[in-house]
Amino acid sequence: MIFVVRFLKFFTSFLLAALIAALGVVATYGTKWWRELPDYRELDNLTRSLGAETRVYARDNTPLGSLIPRIGEQAISRTLVNLNEISPFMVAALISNEDRRFFEHYGLDPYGLGRQVQRLARGDSVQGGSTLTNQLIKNTLLLQEYQQSRSADRKFKEWLLSVQVERTFTKEEILQNYLNTIYWGDGGPVELYGVYSAAQAYFRTTPKNLTLAQSAYLTVLVPRAGRYFDYPAVRPLIKTLLGRMVEDRWITQAQADAAWREKLQPRGWQVSYDDAGKILSAKLVDRTQKELKAVTTTRAPHFMGQVTLELERRFGRDKVYGAGGLRVYTTLDPKVQNAVEKASRDTTYLPPGATLAATVVDPYTGEVLGMIGQKLRGDAPPADWNNAAQGQRQIGSTIKPLLYTTALSTGLSQSHEEDDKPVSYPCEGCKNGVYEPKNFEGADQNRAMTIREALNRSLNRVTVRLADRIGLQTFFGKLRALGIPPNDGTGLAASLGAVETTPIKMAAAYAPYVNGGLYRAPRYISRVTTARGEVLYDAVNDPVRPTRVWTPQVAYLGLDMIRGVVNDWTEAQGGLAARAKFGEWPVAGKTGTSNEVKDLWFVGTTPLYTGAVWVGKQQGGGNPDYYYSGQVAAPIWKRMMELAHQGQTVRQFSEPPGIQYADSPDPGRLPGVKIAMLDPNYRDAANTELQADAPVPTQYRETSYTGPSSDPLTVVISVDRETNRQATEFTPPENIVSRRVYVEQLPAYAPDPNPAPLKDEKPDPQAVKAANSQGQAPETAPAPAAKPKP
Numbered sequence: 001m002i003f004v005v006r007f008l009k010f011f012t013s014f015l016l017a018a019l020i021a022a023l024g025v026v027a028t029y030g031t032k033w034w035r036e037l038p039d040y041r042e043l044d045n046l047t048r049s050l051g052a053e054t055r056v057y058a059r060d061n062t063p064l065g066s067l068i069p070r071i072g073e074q075a076i077s078r079t080l081v082n083l084n085e086i087s088p089f090m091v092a093a094l095i096s097n098e099d100r101r102f103f104e105h106y107g108l109d110p111y112g113l114g115r116q117v118q119r120l121a122r123g124d125s126v127q128g129g130s131t132l133t134n135q136l137i138k139n140t141l142l143l144q145e146y147q148q149s150r151s152a153d154r155k156f157k158e159w160l161l162s163v164q165v166e167r168t169f170t171k172e173e174i175l176q177n178y179l180n181t182i183y184w185g186d187g188g189p190v191e192l193y194g195v196y197s198a199a200q201a202y203f204r205t206t207p208k209n210l211t212l213a214q215s216a217y218l219t220v221l222v223p224r225a226g227r228y229f230d231y232p233a234v235r236p237l238i239k240t241l242l243g244r245m246v247e248d249r250w251i252t253q254a255q256a257d258a259a260w261r262e263k264l265q266p267r268g269w270q271v272s273y274d275d276a277g278k279i280l281s282a283k284l285v286d287r288t289q290k291e292l293k294a295v296t297t298t299r300a301p302h303f304m305g306q307v308t309l310e311l312e313r314r315f316g317r318d319k320v321y322g323a324g325g326l327r328v329y330t331t332l333d334p335k336v337q338n339a340v341e342k343a344s345r346d347t348t349y350l351p352p353g354a355t356l357a358a359t360v361v362d363p364y365t366g367e368v369l370g371m372i373g374q375k376l377r378g379d380a381p382p383a384d385w386n387n388a389a390q391g392q393r394q395i396g397s398t399i400k401p402l403l404y405t406t407a408l409s410t411g412l413s414q415s416h417e418e419d420d421k422p423v424s425y426p427c428e429g430c431k432n433g434v435y436e437p438k439n440f441e442g443a444d445q446n447r448a449m450t451i452r453e454a455l456n457r458s459l460n461r462v463t464v465r466l467a468d469r470i471g472l473q474t475f476f477g478k479l480r481a482l483g484i485p486p487n488d489g490t491g492l493a494a495s496l497g498a499v500e501t502t503p504i505k506m507a508a509a510y511a512p513y514v515n516g517g518l519y520r521a522p523r524y525i526s527r528v529t530t531a532r533g534e535v536l537y538d539a540v541n542d543p544v545r546p547t548r549v550w551t552p553q554v555a556y557l558g559l560d561m562i563r564g565v566v567n568d569w570t571e572a573q574g575g576l577a578a579r580a581k582f583g584e585w586p587v588a589g590k591t592g593t594s595n596e597v598k599d600l601w602f603v604g605t606t607p608l609y610t611g612a613v614w615v616g617k618q619q620g621g622g623n624p625d626y627y628y629s630g631q632v633a634a635p636i637w638k639r640m641m642e643l644a645h646q647g648q649t650v651r652q653f654s655e656p657p658g659i660q661y662a663d664s665p666d667p668g669r670l671p672g673v674k675i676a677m678l679d680p681n682y683r684d685a686a687n688t689e690l691q692a693d694a695p696v697p698t699q700y701r702e703t704s705y706t707g708p709s710s711d712p713l714t715v716v717i718s719v720d721r722e723t724n725r726q727a728t729e730f731t732p733p734e735n736i737v738s739r740r741v742y743v744e745q746l747p748a749y750a751p752d753p754n755p756a757p758l759k760d761e762k763p764d765p766q767a768v769k770a771a772n773s774q775g776q777a778p779e780t781a782p783a784p785a786a787k788p789k790p
Contacts, residue, residue, distance in 0.1 A: 092250035185225030188291025325531035331367035339643030351623035357387035363511035366520030396592030405558030467495035473691030517550030553685035591629035596622030658682030
């Protein structure tokens with residue numbers, strides 16, 4: 001007996017200790033869970049924000065489209081509706097199927113919980129039991145927690161929040177929020193959330209007009225949206241639900257019978273019935289019929305894609321999609337966009353299997369005014385891939401003006417001469433250990449020429465010599481400043497276009513020719529506000545400043561060179577870009593073709609707009625060699641520009657102070673051409689400093705540099721860079737440079753027998769006149785060969 005008493009005391013003490021410990025654990029975890037709970041008062045704001053769309057407008061405030069909200073990485077279709085905008089049948093079906101005691105409980109259904117305890121006791125899996133309030137909490141306030149983890153405390157948090165929500169919101173508000181957040185399946189580009197999207201996707205109707213049969217069908221998809229793919233299996237569930245609705249007195253038996261006989265046709269299915277509502281046949285013919293669009297726009301889809309990326313980069317995905325409700329005002333000009341699109345549709349002369357990309361920017365602001373990333377064909381929507389902003393392509397000879405302008409910025413002039421003769425450079429990894437650039441077939445001139453003529457002819461050997469003269473690091477520094485950095489490991493071939501970038505970046509790189517030498521990154525967005533009008537971004541207040549690449553004078557000298565590419569020669573004379581001219585507008589630009597004619601380019605500018613056109617195959621690959629850029633890309637550029645300029649007053653390029661003009665130094669080959677040059681008073685405008693790998697440029701004609709140092713026919717001498725003669729003991733050290741010349745040309749580099757006067761002396765004007773009278777007239781040369789390739 002004493003043992004029994006002692007045991008009972010011990011057992012009672014043990015139970016009491018266990019109960020206290022359990023209460024302590026519950027209190028500890030309860031406190032922890034309570035602190036981790038999100039603010040239940042945010043429920044209404046959250047559901048509304050997930051339904052708000054980000055609306056996008058052109059620069060004239062006409063709508064371009066809307067960006068659909070997202071959950072995680074997935075775009076969702078969710079349009080909010082009020083409870084009075086939903087069919088009563090839909091509300092009744094949902095309550096009968098999901099939570100029959102919805103109007104009786106306070107967030108937790110004890111009967112449902114009891115059933116789950118019984119199932120667990122029997123070893124069965126848990127099914128159902130959640131109230132509508134529980135499900136609403138799971139789909140909103142605890143959505144991320146349910147997506148990221150499966151911890152046991154989620155259910156307790158769900159219950160705590162459900163009680164708080166039931167105390168704060170009315171049943172009608174809970175129902176409305178729930179109907180706007182239910183997941184209703186895959187909508188193709190989007191996921192279907194909310195009753196509006198479901199009604200649209202499955203029946204192409206509004207929630208207000210849903211019939212009883214349609215409401216019952218949508219309701220039985222709520223627990224498992226994949227039931228859509230087995231319509232015969234759904235029919236018994238619909239019959240059961242209609243019976244429950246009769247039991248719950250939501251509808252009459254006559255209404256249930258009529259709904260059962262309705263010949264329901266969910267989108268994508270072909271179903272036939274007998275008069276009693278029995279299925280005779282059911283076939284899923286096209287599952288895509290229930291798909292909805294991710295972006296509600298029919299205007300400028302490639303531009304809209306770039307706007308989307310810019311919004312995500314600037315504000316983050318949560319702000320753009322999760323919070324939603326933004327108002328985005330873009331740089332797109334509908335007139336320019338229409339011009340670009342029409343030029344694309346009108347184009348018929350393309351290599352087989354080729355597509356294209358085109359873009360127009362405002363050179364003074366960097367604003368993107370128009371863009372297409374694919375060849376447009378009729379009214380068919382273009383492919384998603386945007387070649388204008390995403391396609392990295394070799395730019396060919398369109399890079400040459402950037403090199404030539406860099407050379408001008410170091411002090412050279414357009415009349416500077418280089419040899420168009422065979423040349424080679426040491427090169428690891430190249431055939432025979434040397435790099436030997438070649439011109440396009442038939443373009444060799446085998447003589448010295450001005451760089452003005454060389455750019456007109458797009459000669460590779462002259463270009464590589466010029467790149468070697470000023471140094472690759474000097475050139476690459478400018479390319480980086482222009483937003484088109486060279487590829488790693490690129491050598492002298494970069495000067496011929498072995499650099500990959502996009503049409504939009506090439507247009508931005510040419511804009512400094514027009515705006516006085518300033519580079520601005522392309523910009524798509526002007527202003528962003530919330531739906532309430534709060535300004536989140538305004539380009540006017542953007543702290544980003546343009547980069548000074550050239551001085552205004554050097555930029556104009558480069559512009560004069562690419563204006564020569566278009567205008568110096570007619571097409572019959574061999575002009576590569578003559579087809580880009582239109583009307584009375586001044587045009588400047590350059591063609592470009594990569595190896596194997598894979599990429600065909602024209603990049604150019606007028607005083608108003610700067611644009612780029614690329615033509616090539618989507619997956620790469622060469623084209624027949626009888627296609628060249630002047631025949632393919634330049635006419636497309638011309639067409640889009642002449643349409644964009646319609647109604648505008650013709651204007652001329654703005655010329656800065658410090659520019660003079662001189663007759664062509666080679667009138668035989670450039671008859672009647674006036675070339676721009678720096679006024680001596682502005683020589684400091686050529687202010688680019690050479691990098692360490694570059695020899696000092698000179699203003700004289702140099703025909704001696706022919707190749708690597710192992711050449712036995714040449715010798716290195718010290719030259720006075722001002723006189724182009726061998727240096728003497730009187731030559732200032734800063735003027736002495738090394739030059740490689742042919743041995744037989746050494747006499748021509750003998751020291752000047754009549755050295756220049758000291759700075760405080762003036763030359764004899766009569767002596768100067770006599771010396772000038774001894775100069776020889778330029779040799780006569782035939783007109784340029786017809787149709788040289790770029």
